[in-house]
Amino acid sequence: MSLRADAPAPSATEVRRFGRSQKWVHRATAALMGVCVATAACLYIPQFAELVGRRELVVRVHEWAGLALPVPLLVGLASRAFRADLGFLNRFGPHDRVWLRAALRRDKRRASRPAGKFNAGQKVYASWIAGATLVMLGTGLLMWFTHLTPLMWRTSATFVHDWLALTIGIVLAGHIGMALGDPEARRGLRTGSVSKEWAKHEHPLWHPHHDTDQGAHPDER
Numbered sequence: 001m002s003l004r005a006d007a008p009a010p011s012a013t014e015v016r017r018f019g020r021s022q023k024w025v026h027r028a029t030a031a032l033m034g035v036c037v038a039t040a041a042c043l044y045i046p047q048f049a050e051l052v053g054r055r056e057l058v059v060r061v062h063e064w065a066g067l068a069l070p071v072p073l074l075v076g077l078a079s080r081a082f083r084a085d086l087g088f089l090n091r092f093g094p095h096d097r098v099w100l101r102a103a104l105r106r107d108k109r110r111a112s113r114p115a116g117k118f119n120a121g122q123k124v125y126a127s128w129i130a131g132a133t134l135v136m137l138g139t140g141l142l143m144w145f146t147h148l149t150p151l152m153w154r155t156s157a158t159f160v161h162d163w164l165a166l167t168i169g170i171v172l173a174g175h176i177g178m179a180l181g182d183p184e185a186r187r188g189l190r191t192g193s194v195s196k197e198w199a200k201h202e203h204p205l206w207h208p209h210h211d212t213d214q215g216a217h218p219d220e221r
Contacts, residue, residue: 015199015208017117017188021079026189028072035065037172040165066140069133088117089126095205096120110201117206125175132168136161 018026039062042048043055052058076082099120102112113119118126142149142157149157179186185202188194199206 013196014193015196016192017194017199017208018085018192019079019081020192021076021082022085023189023192025072025076025082029069032065032069032072033172036062036069037169039065040169044162044165063140063144066137069137085117089123092120092123096123100124110204114205115203117203119203125171129168129171132164132171135164136168139164 039058042052042058043062049055093116095114095116097120099113099115102109103121107113139157139161142154143161146154182202184194184198199208
């Protein structure tokens with residue numbers, strides 16, 4: 001089974017950044033995360049709770065959306081292209097440390113922020129949100145199946161779940177804000193292609209012709 005599918009070839013001024021599998025995983029994950037955030041807001045913010053009502057239904061939607069959150073990624077593993085991108089995200093090279101140091105210094109010069117297919121900020125975000133999702137899933141299960149664990153465990157799980165949910169909301173707001181500020185990056189996720197000029201400017205170490213299922217360009221290793 002493979003989620004890869006033939007897509008229209010990019011024009012001479014464009015390069016292929018994402019295939020159908022990567023776009024599908026991102027959209028499905030974003031939709032499920034959006035449902036989790038929206039239902040959480042309806043559960044914890046009194047004004048939203050009064051507006052929506054039907055708390056029991058909101059709780060069930062929140063629970064099942066949370067359980068389904070890892071599913072798009074797991075299905076996406078059937079695609080070699082998606083697995084290759086996970087490999088890129090999981091590699092930190094010397095250029096990523098340079099990028100992070102520049103970000104901490106607020107140095108916005110592109111020469112000081114070298115990046116492969118994904119920059120260091122995207123790699124940190126992907127790692128953090130993946131870990132946070134697993135923690136939310138684990139603590140959510142402890143809160144759901146109350147008869148399986150002692151009260152102290154459930155109380156601790158609730159504390160972690162609530163505060164991590166708030167943190168995720170803030171981080172997601174920053175992620176969306178960054179995306180809104182980069183129309184070409186959004187186009188890449190929408191159509192799969194980006195301009196060569198943007199790729200060279202934002203990801204100078206990314207060499208699309210080496211971006212194969214078999215491995216990464218040396219700059220990404």
